[in-house]
Amino acid sequence: MSKIEIRDLSLTYRMDDAEFLALKDISTTVEDGQFVCIVGSSGCGKSTLLSVLTGLVSPSSGQVLIDGVPVKGTGKERAVVFQQYTLFPWMTAKQNVVFGMKQVRQESAKQLAEVAEEFLRRVGLQDFMNKLPGELSGGM
Ligand SMILES: Nc1ncnc2c1ncn2[C@@H]1O[C@H](COP(=O)(O)OP(=O)(O)OP(=O)(O)O)[C@@H](O)[C@H]1O
Ligand SMILES: [Mg+2]
Incomplete structure:
Protein backbone atom coordinates (compact mmCIF):
# COMPACT_ATOMS: atom_id res chain seq x y z
CA MET A 1 0.00 0.00 0.00
CA SER A 2 1.19 3.50 -0.81
CA LYS A 3 0.23 7.15 -0.71
CA ILE A 4 -0.35 8.68 -4.14
CA GLU A 5 -0.04 12.45 -4.60
CA ILE A 6 -1.12 14.04 -7.86
CA ARG A 7 0.16 17.60 -8.17
CA ASP A 8 -1.03 20.13 -10.78
CA LEU A 9 -1.12 17.45 -13.47
CA SER A 10 -1.83 18.45 -17.06
CA LEU A 11 -1.48 16.41 -20.23
CA THR A 12 -1.80 17.54 -23.81
CA TYR A 13 -1.93 14.88 -26.54
CA ARG A 14 0.04 16.09 -29.53
CA MET A 15 -0.88 14.77 -32.95
CA ASP A 16 0.64 15.68 -36.32
CA ASP A 17 -1.79 18.51 -36.98
CA ALA A 18 -3.56 19.09 -33.65
CA GLU A 19 -3.30 19.20 -29.88
CA PHE A 20 -5.81 18.04 -27.30
CA LEU A 21 -5.79 19.03 -23.63
CA ALA A 22 -6.91 15.79 -21.91
CA LEU A 23 -6.02 16.62 -18.28
CA LYS A 24 -5.95 20.12 -16.79
CA ASP A 25 -4.50 20.99 -13.38
CA ILE A 26 -5.47 17.79 -11.54
CA SER A 27 -4.46 17.69 -7.88
CA THR A 28 -5.51 15.09 -5.33
CA THR A 29 -4.12 12.69 -2.77
CA VAL A 30 -4.97 9.04 -2.26
CA GLU A 31 -4.02 7.91 1.22
CA ASP A 32 -2.49 4.53 2.01
CA GLY A 33 -5.30 1.94 2.04
CA GLN A 34 -7.92 4.21 0.50
CA PHE A 35 -10.12 2.68 -2.25
CA VAL A 36 -10.90 5.29 -4.88
CA CYS A 37 -13.18 5.29 -7.94
CA ILE A 38 -12.68 7.86 -10.68
CA VAL A 39 -16.05 8.59 -12.23
CA GLY A 40 -16.75 10.76 -15.26
CA SER A 41 -18.26 10.96 -18.69
CA SER A 42 -16.75 9.10 -21.63
CA GLY A 43 -13.62 10.88 -22.86
CA CYS A 44 -13.15 12.98 -19.71
CA GLY A 45 -9.64 11.61 -19.13
CA LYS A 46 -9.95 8.69 -16.67
CA SER A 47 -7.79 6.26 -18.66
CA THR A 48 -5.32 9.05 -19.43
CA LEU A 49 -4.93 9.73 -15.71
CA LEU A 50 -4.34 6.02 -15.01
CA SER A 51 -1.75 5.91 -17.82
CA VAL A 52 0.14 8.74 -16.12
CA LEU A 53 -0.10 7.02 -12.69
CA THR A 54 1.33 3.81 -14.15
CA GLY A 55 4.07 5.74 -15.96
CA LEU A 56 3.02 4.65 -19.45
CA VAL A 57 2.48 8.29 -20.45
CA SER A 58 4.42 11.33 -19.21
CA PRO A 59 2.45 14.42 -18.16
CA SER A 60 2.99 17.73 -19.94
CA SER A 61 3.30 19.42 -16.56
CA GLY A 62 2.91 18.55 -12.90
CA GLN A 63 3.84 15.27 -11.31
CA VAL A 64 2.75 12.13 -9.49
CA LEU A 65 4.46 11.07 -6.28
CA ILE A 66 4.21 7.57 -4.83
CA ASP A 67 5.29 7.64 -1.18
CA GLY A 68 7.05 10.90 -1.97
CA VAL A 69 8.99 9.55 -4.97
CA PRO A 70 8.19 11.07 -8.39
CA VAL A 71 6.90 8.59 -11.00
CA LYS A 72 9.40 8.49 -13.87
CA GLY A 73 8.18 5.38 -15.68
CA THR A 74 6.52 2.03 -15.14
CA GLY A 75 7.24 0.06 -11.97
CA LYS A 76 6.47 -3.35 -10.52
CA GLU A 77 4.63 -1.81 -7.56
CA ARG A 78 1.97 -0.34 -9.89
CA ALA A 79 -0.39 -2.45 -11.99
CA VAL A 80 -3.22 -1.65 -14.35
CA VAL A 81 -6.06 -3.67 -15.82
CA PHE A 82 -6.56 -2.16 -19.27
CA GLN A 83 -9.94 -1.14 -20.62
CA GLN A 84 -9.31 -3.19 -23.79
CA TYR A 85 -8.26 -6.85 -23.67
CA THR A 86 -4.49 -7.22 -23.56
CA LEU A 87 -4.17 -11.00 -23.91
CA PHE A 88 -1.74 -12.81 -26.21
CA PRO A 89 -4.09 -14.64 -28.60
CA TRP A 90 -1.62 -17.47 -29.23
CA MET A 91 -1.21 -18.26 -25.52
CA THR A 92 -3.66 -20.22 -23.35
N1 LIG B 1 -3.49 8.73 -27.79
C1 LIG B 1 -4.32 9.77 -27.86
N2 LIG B 1 -4.12 10.76 -28.75
C2 LIG B 1 -4.93 11.81 -28.82
N3 LIG B 1 -6.01 11.99 -28.05
C3 LIG B 1 -6.29 11.03 -27.15
C4 LIG B 1 -5.47 9.88 -27.02
N4 LIG B 1 -5.99 9.10 -26.04
C5 LIG B 1 -7.08 9.74 -25.60
N5 LIG B 1 -7.25 10.89 -26.26
C6 LIG B 1 -8.32 11.88 -26.01
O1 LIG B 1 -8.22 12.27 -24.67
C7 LIG B 1 -9.51 12.32 -24.06
C8 LIG B 1 -9.53 11.46 -22.83
O2 LIG B 1 -9.44 10.08 -23.22
P1 LIG B 1 -9.48 8.92 -22.15
O3 LIG B 1 -9.20 7.66 -22.87
O4 LIG B 1 -8.58 9.28 -21.01
O5 LIG B 1 -11.00 9.01 -21.66
P2 LIG B 1 -11.83 8.14 -20.59
O6 LIG B 1 -12.30 9.07 -19.51
O7 LIG B 1 -11.01 6.97 -20.16
O8 LIG B 1 -13.08 7.68 -21.46
P3 LIG B 1 -13.94 6.30 -21.45
O9 LIG B 1 -14.91 6.42 -20.30
O10 LIG B 1 -14.66 6.34 -22.75
O11 LIG B 1 -12.99 5.15 -21.34
C9 LIG B 1 -10.52 11.91 -25.13
O12 LIG B 1 -11.13 13.09 -25.61
C10 LIG B 1 -9.69 11.29 -26.23
O13 LIG B 1 -10.18 11.62 -27.51
MG1 LIG C 1 -11.20 4.89 -20.46
Missing part, protein backbone atom coordinates in the same frame (compact mmCIF):
# COMPACT_ATOMS: atom_id res chain seq x y z
CA ALA A 93 -5.42 -18.62 -20.37
CA LYS A 94 -2.81 -20.13 -18.06
CA GLN A 95 0.14 -19.05 -20.21
CA ASN A 96 -1.26 -15.50 -20.30
CA VAL A 97 -1.48 -15.38 -16.49
CA VAL A 98 2.02 -16.87 -16.10
CA PHE A 99 3.45 -14.32 -18.56
CA GLY A 100 2.48 -11.39 -16.31
CA MET A 101 3.75 -13.08 -13.14
CA LYS A 102 7.08 -13.96 -14.75
CA GLN A 103 7.89 -10.25 -15.07
CA VAL A 104 7.75 -9.69 -11.31
CA ARG A 105 8.21 -13.02 -9.48
CA GLN A 106 11.43 -14.99 -9.20
CA GLU A 107 9.91 -18.47 -9.02
CA SER A 108 10.26 -21.71 -10.91
CA ALA A 109 8.02 -22.45 -13.89
CA LYS A 110 6.27 -25.11 -11.79
CA GLN A 111 5.54 -22.67 -8.94
CA LEU A 112 4.30 -20.00 -11.36
CA ALA A 113 1.99 -22.53 -13.02
CA GLU A 114 0.56 -23.53 -9.62
CA VAL A 115 -0.15 -19.93 -8.65
CA ALA A 116 -1.73 -19.23 -12.07
CA GLU A 117 -3.96 -22.30 -11.68
CA GLU A 118 -5.05 -21.14 -8.20
CA PHE A 119 -6.04 -17.69 -9.52
CA LEU A 120 -7.84 -19.15 -12.52
CA ARG A 121 -9.75 -21.50 -10.18
CA ARG A 122 -10.74 -18.52 -8.00
CA VAL A 123 -12.44 -16.87 -10.97
CA GLY A 124 -14.15 -20.08 -12.08
CA LEU A 125 -11.91 -20.81 -15.06
CA GLN A 126 -10.59 -24.15 -13.79
CA ASP A 127 -11.96 -25.97 -16.85
CA PHE A 128 -10.62 -23.38 -19.33
CA MET A 129 -6.97 -22.98 -18.30
CA ASN A 130 -5.69 -24.51 -21.51
CA LYS A 131 -8.06 -22.65 -23.83
CA LEU A 132 -6.98 -19.78 -26.06
CA PRO A 133 -8.55 -16.32 -25.50
CA GLY A 134 -10.50 -16.75 -28.72
CA GLU A 135 -12.14 -19.84 -27.25
CA LEU A 136 -13.45 -17.92 -24.21
CA SER A 137 -16.42 -15.58 -23.87
CA GLY A 138 -15.84 -11.85 -23.25
CA GLY A 139 -16.63 -12.13 -19.54
CA MET A 140 -14.53 -15.26 -19.10
Whole structure:
Protein backbone atom coordinates (compact mmCIF):
# COMPACT_ATOMS: atom_id res chain seq x y z
CA MET A 1 0.00 0.00 0.00
CA SER A 2 1.19 3.50 -0.81
CA LYS A 3 0.23 7.15 -0.71
CA ILE A 4 -0.35 8.68 -4.14
CA GLU A 5 -0.04 12.45 -4.60
CA ILE A 6 -1.12 14.04 -7.86
CA ARG A 7 0.16 17.60 -8.17
CA ASP A 8 -1.03 20.13 -10.78
CA LEU A 9 -1.12 17.45 -13.47
CA SER A 10 -1.83 18.45 -17.06
CA LEU A 11 -1.48 16.41 -20.23
CA THR A 12 -1.80 17.54 -23.81
CA TYR A 13 -1.93 14.88 -26.54
CA ARG A 14 0.04 16.09 -29.53
CA MET A 15 -0.88 14.77 -32.95
CA ASP A 16 0.64 15.68 -36.32
CA ASP A 17 -1.79 18.51 -36.98
CA ALA A 18 -3.56 19.09 -33.65
CA GLU A 19 -3.30 19.20 -29.88
CA PHE A 20 -5.81 18.04 -27.30
CA LEU A 21 -5.79 19.03 -23.63
CA ALA A 22 -6.91 15.79 -21.91
CA LEU A 23 -6.02 16.62 -18.28
CA LYS A 24 -5.95 20.12 -16.79
CA ASP A 25 -4.50 20.99 -13.38
CA ILE A 26 -5.47 17.79 -11.54
CA SER A 27 -4.46 17.69 -7.88
CA THR A 28 -5.51 15.09 -5.33
CA THR A 29 -4.12 12.69 -2.77
CA VAL A 30 -4.97 9.04 -2.26
CA GLU A 31 -4.02 7.91 1.22
CA ASP A 32 -2.49 4.53 2.01
CA GLY A 33 -5.30 1.94 2.04
CA GLN A 34 -7.92 4.21 0.50
CA PHE A 35 -10.12 2.68 -2.25
CA VAL A 36 -10.90 5.29 -4.88
CA CYS A 37 -13.18 5.29 -7.94
CA ILE A 38 -12.68 7.86 -10.68
CA VAL A 39 -16.05 8.59 -12.23
CA GLY A 40 -16.75 10.76 -15.26
CA SER A 41 -18.26 10.96 -18.69
CA SER A 42 -16.75 9.10 -21.63
CA GLY A 43 -13.62 10.88 -22.86
CA CYS A 44 -13.15 12.98 -19.71
CA GLY A 45 -9.64 11.61 -19.13
CA LYS A 46 -9.95 8.69 -16.67
CA SER A 47 -7.79 6.26 -18.66
CA THR A 48 -5.32 9.05 -19.43
CA LEU A 49 -4.93 9.73 -15.71
CA LEU A 50 -4.34 6.02 -15.01
CA SER A 51 -1.75 5.91 -17.82
CA VAL A 52 0.14 8.74 -16.12
CA LEU A 53 -0.10 7.02 -12.69
CA THR A 54 1.33 3.81 -14.15
CA GLY A 55 4.07 5.74 -15.96
CA LEU A 56 3.02 4.65 -19.45
CA VAL A 57 2.48 8.29 -20.45
CA SER A 58 4.42 11.33 -19.21
CA PRO A 59 2.45 14.42 -18.16
CA SER A 60 2.99 17.73 -19.94
CA SER A 61 3.30 19.42 -16.56
CA GLY A 62 2.91 18.55 -12.90
CA GLN A 63 3.84 15.27 -11.31
CA VAL A 64 2.75 12.13 -9.49
CA LEU A 65 4.46 11.07 -6.28
CA ILE A 66 4.21 7.57 -4.83
CA ASP A 67 5.29 7.64 -1.18
CA GLY A 68 7.05 10.90 -1.97
CA VAL A 69 8.99 9.55 -4.97
CA PRO A 70 8.19 11.07 -8.39
CA VAL A 71 6.90 8.59 -11.00
CA LYS A 72 9.40 8.49 -13.87
CA GLY A 73 8.18 5.38 -15.68
CA THR A 74 6.52 2.03 -15.14
CA GLY A 75 7.24 0.06 -11.97
CA LYS A 76 6.47 -3.35 -10.52
CA GLU A 77 4.63 -1.81 -7.56
CA ARG A 78 1.97 -0.34 -9.89
CA ALA A 79 -0.39 -2.45 -11.99
CA VAL A 80 -3.22 -1.65 -14.35
CA VAL A 81 -6.06 -3.67 -15.82
CA PHE A 82 -6.56 -2.16 -19.27
CA GLN A 83 -9.94 -1.14 -20.62
CA GLN A 84 -9.31 -3.19 -23.79
CA TYR A 85 -8.26 -6.85 -23.67
CA THR A 86 -4.49 -7.22 -23.56
CA LEU A 87 -4.17 -11.00 -23.91
CA PHE A 88 -1.74 -12.81 -26.21
CA PRO A 89 -4.09 -14.64 -28.60
CA TRP A 90 -1.62 -17.47 -29.23
CA MET A 91 -1.21 -18.26 -25.52
CA THR A 92 -3.66 -20.22 -23.35
CA ALA A 93 -5.42 -18.62 -20.37
CA LYS A 94 -2.81 -20.13 -18.06
CA GLN A 95 0.14 -19.05 -20.21
CA ASN A 96 -1.26 -15.50 -20.30
CA VAL A 97 -1.48 -15.38 -16.49
CA VAL A 98 2.02 -16.87 -16.10
CA PHE A 99 3.45 -14.32 -18.56
CA GLY A 100 2.48 -11.39 -16.31
CA MET A 101 3.75 -13.08 -13.14
CA LYS A 102 7.08 -13.96 -14.75
CA GLN A 103 7.89 -10.25 -15.07
CA VAL A 104 7.75 -9.69 -11.31
CA ARG A 105 8.21 -13.02 -9.48
CA GLN A 106 11.43 -14.99 -9.20
CA GLU A 107 9.91 -18.47 -9.02
CA SER A 108 10.26 -21.71 -10.91
CA ALA A 109 8.02 -22.45 -13.89
CA LYS A 110 6.27 -25.11 -11.79
CA GLN A 111 5.54 -22.67 -8.94
CA LEU A 112 4.30 -20.00 -11.36
CA ALA A 113 1.99 -22.53 -13.02
CA GLU A 114 0.56 -23.53 -9.62
CA VAL A 115 -0.15 -19.93 -8.65
CA ALA A 116 -1.73 -19.23 -12.07
CA GLU A 117 -3.96 -22.30 -11.68
CA GLU A 118 -5.05 -21.14 -8.20
CA PHE A 119 -6.04 -17.69 -9.52
CA LEU A 120 -7.84 -19.15 -12.52
CA ARG A 121 -9.75 -21.50 -10.18
CA ARG A 122 -10.74 -18.52 -8.00
CA VAL A 123 -12.44 -16.87 -10.97
CA GLY A 124 -14.15 -20.08 -12.08
CA LEU A 125 -11.91 -20.81 -15.06
CA GLN A 126 -10.59 -24.15 -13.79
CA ASP A 127 -11.96 -25.97 -16.85
CA PHE A 128 -10.62 -23.38 -19.33
CA MET A 129 -6.97 -22.98 -18.30
CA ASN A 130 -5.69 -24.51 -21.51
CA LYS A 131 -8.06 -22.65 -23.83
CA LEU A 132 -6.98 -19.78 -26.06
CA PRO A 133 -8.55 -16.32 -25.50
CA GLY A 134 -10.50 -16.75 -28.72
CA GLU A 135 -12.14 -19.84 -27.25
CA LEU A 136 -13.45 -17.92 -24.21
CA SER A 137 -16.42 -15.58 -23.87
CA GLY A 138 -15.84 -11.85 -23.25
CA GLY A 139 -16.63 -12.13 -19.54
CA MET A 140 -14.53 -15.26 -19.10
N1 LIG B 1 -3.49 8.73 -27.79
C1 LIG B 1 -4.32 9.77 -27.86
N2 LIG B 1 -4.12 10.76 -28.75
C2 LIG B 1 -4.93 11.81 -28.82
N3 LIG B 1 -6.01 11.99 -28.05
C3 LIG B 1 -6.29 11.03 -27.15
C4 LIG B 1 -5.47 9.88 -27.02
N4 LIG B 1 -5.99 9.10 -26.04
C5 LIG B 1 -7.08 9.74 -25.60
N5 LIG B 1 -7.25 10.89 -26.26
C6 LIG B 1 -8.32 11.88 -26.01
O1 LIG B 1 -8.22 12.27 -24.67
C7 LIG B 1 -9.51 12.32 -24.06
C8 LIG B 1 -9.53 11.46 -22.83
O2 LIG B 1 -9.44 10.08 -23.22
P1 LIG B 1 -9.48 8.92 -22.15
O3 LIG B 1 -9.20 7.66 -22.87
O4 LIG B 1 -8.58 9.28 -21.01
O5 LIG B 1 -11.00 9.01 -21.66
P2 LIG B 1 -11.83 8.14 -20.59
O6 LIG B 1 -12.30 9.07 -19.51
O7 LIG B 1 -11.01 6.97 -20.16
O8 LIG B 1 -13.08 7.68 -21.46
P3 LIG B 1 -13.94 6.30 -21.45
O9 LIG B 1 -14.91 6.42 -20.30
O10 LIG B 1 -14.66 6.34 -22.75
O11 LIG B 1 -12.99 5.15 -21.34
C9 LIG B 1 -10.52 11.91 -25.13
O12 LIG B 1 -11.13 13.09 -25.61
C10 LIG B 1 -9.69 11.29 -26.23
O13 LIG B 1 -10.18 11.62 -27.51
MG1 LIG C 1 -11.20 4.89 -20.46
